Amino acid sequence: MGVYHILGGRPLQGRIRVQKSKNAVLPMIAAALLCEEKIVLKGCPFISDVCDMVEILQNLGAEVWWEDSDLCLECRKIEKDTVEGALAEKMRSSVLFLGSLLGRKKRAVVHAPGGCTIGKRPTDLHQMAMTQLGAGVEEKNCEICAETKQLKGNLIVFPRVSVGATENAILAGTLARGVTVLENCAREPEILHLCRFLNQMGAKIEGAGTSEIVIRGVQRLEGCTFCVPSDRIAAGTYLMAGAATRGRIILEDAPVDEMGAVLDVYEKMGGQYAVIGGTLVTESRNVHLAVPYLETSGYPGFPTDLQSLYLAVAVTLEGGSRIRETIFEDRMRTAWELKKMGAKVTIEGQEIRTETSKLLGADVTSTDLRGGAALAIAALGAEGITTVHKIHLIERGYEQFPRTLSALGGRILVEKEAID
Numbered sequence: 001m002g003v004y005h006i007l008g009g010r011p012l013q014g015r016i017r018v019q020k021s022k023n024a025v026l027p028m029i030a031a032a033l034l035c036e037e038k039i040v041l042k043g044c045p046f047i048s049d050v051c052d053m054v055e056i057l058q059n060l061g062a063e064v065w066w067e068d069s070d071l072c073l074e075c076r077k078i079e080k081d082t083v084e085g086a087l088a089e090k091m092r093s094s095v096l097f098l099g100s101l102l103g104r105k106k107r108a109v110v111h112a113p114g115g116c117t118i119g120k121r122p123t124d125l126h127q128m129a130m131t132q133l134g135a136g137v138e139e140k141n142c143e144i145c146a147e148t149k150q151l152k153g154n155l156i157v158f159p160r161v162s163v164g165a166t167e168n169a170i171l172a173g174t175l176a177r178g179v180t181v182l183e184n185c186a187r188e189p190e191i192l193h194l195c196r197f198l199n200q201m202g203a204k205i206e207g208a209g210t211s212e213i214v215i216r217g218v219q220r221l222e223g224c225t226f227c228v229p230s231d232r233i234a235a236g237t238y239l240m241a242g243a244a245t246r247g248r249i250i251l252e253d254a255p256v257d258e259m260g261a262v263l264d265v266y267e268k269m270g271g272q273y274a275v276i277g278g279t280l281v282t283e284s285r286n287v288h289l290a291v292p293y294l295e296t297s298g299y300p301g302f303p304t305d306l307q308s309l310y311l312a313v314a315v316t317l318e319g320g321s322r323i324r325e326t327i328f329e330d331r332m333r334t335a336w337e338l339k340k341m342g343a344k345v346t347i348e349g350q351e352i353r354t355e356t357s358k359l360l361g362a363d364v365t366s367t368d369l370r371g372g373a374a375l376a377i378a379a380l381g382a383e384g385i386t387t388v389h390k391i392h393l394i395e396r397g398y399e400q401f402p403r404t405l406s407a408l409g410g411r412i413l414v415e416k417e418a419i420d
């Protein structure tokens with residue numbers, strides 16, 4: 001628990017290495033259940049979401065240990081098939097054990113998942129995929145119970161695009177008998193990374209990164225060592241931190257190829273950048289102009305996870321911005337917190353409108369992981385001291401967040417014992 005006290009007003013400058021991807025590694029931890037041999041995830045981020053996912057795996061019977069920054073997983077003996085409430089409620093990704101437990105144990109009982117409060121977040125698409133792969137699925141008393149004699153490949157046409165449901169269907173399809181064809185899949189890079197990881201273990205998956213994925217079921221997977229890719233959302237967060245403070249940040253290991261929509265917005269705001277090898281050099285001195293209209297969408301569109309980060313910058317820019325959130329129906333709460341800092345924003349349904357504002361230090365509260373990071377970044381650009389409460393939400397996904405911002409010259413004090 002605890003709070004951050006942030007003294008704003010100084011441009012962030014310096015060089016940092018982008019952390020490895022939270023959203024890529026969480027499904028890989030669930031996927032480990034499909035393999036009885038040792039798996040090493042090299043450069044795994046040390047964040048609380050990873051620790052919570054690992055706790056679920058250990059509770060099911062896996063051996064898990066760290067070797068420096070490498071996460072080692074061995075799922076030789078998996079005795080349980082139930083993910084209990086106290087563990088599942090900690091995070092949304094716990095629902096991914098539905099597909100991998102079904103693949104491994106032919107039975108899965110997963111308590112309704114938790115995660116950020118950004119909308120209703122139902123699991124109907126996950127359940128639909130399991131049913132179509134031959135499992136009997138029932139939801140009762142906040143638990144999803146699924147069972148099968150043998151998962152069988154099938155054609156699954158998703159009525160709506162979902163990252164998590166696509167991942168769950170891939171996990172269940174990997175060891176299913178026959179061919180599974182997934183249509184209207186999410187195309188996020190994290191899905192491509194998951195499929196590369198599974199293929200390295202011997203799975204036969206084609207088409208990841210497109211809206212049609214074909215999985216030829218195999219009987220078993222072999223152990224492997226896999227390098228966790230860089231985090232495009234963390235990279236986008238630090239890009240926006242540079243923009244909010246009109247600074248100059250160099251991002252090593254930035255996954256630039258996955259950041260097209262974000263870099264487009266950055267350029268429209270007046271930001272300048274160059275890519276040298278795997279390094280993204282950014283210059284935000286001339287950031288001044290709000291993007292008139294921005295809407296979130298699935299990849300390769302502008303990511304919903306960076307909507308509140310852009311908002312934190314947009315409120316300080318010339319001209320107004322209309323920001324439309326199209327993925328999650330309740331992801332506008334950070335705008336209310338920014339108002340406490342003097343942001344002129346109006347919220348109507350799924351849309352936020354901004355006007356040029358001067359941000360001043362205030363007491364604000366993180367309402368979700370990315371929103372919390374947005375408040376910290378707004379604070380770094382604001383005049384005076386801001387206290388950000390509920391920082392445990394931020395630390396679910398950002399590795400060494402205060403230390404990284406301090407390395408860039410940000411003045412941020414962590415008060416661990418404070419009542420948040």
Ligand code: UD1
Pocket residue numbers: 022023024026092093119120121122123124125126127160161162163164165186190304305327328329
């Ligand atoms: C993942 C990411 C999250 C990101 C989101 C969208 C991880 C750990 N999380 O979340 O950071 O913001 O993708 O890019 O990778 N939906 C249904 N029924 C379902 C499943 C989803 O209606 O069964 C809806 C959701 O409520 C939401 C939309 O579909 O409105 C998209 O959600 P989804 O793509 O599933 O997001 P997550 O996988 O939860």
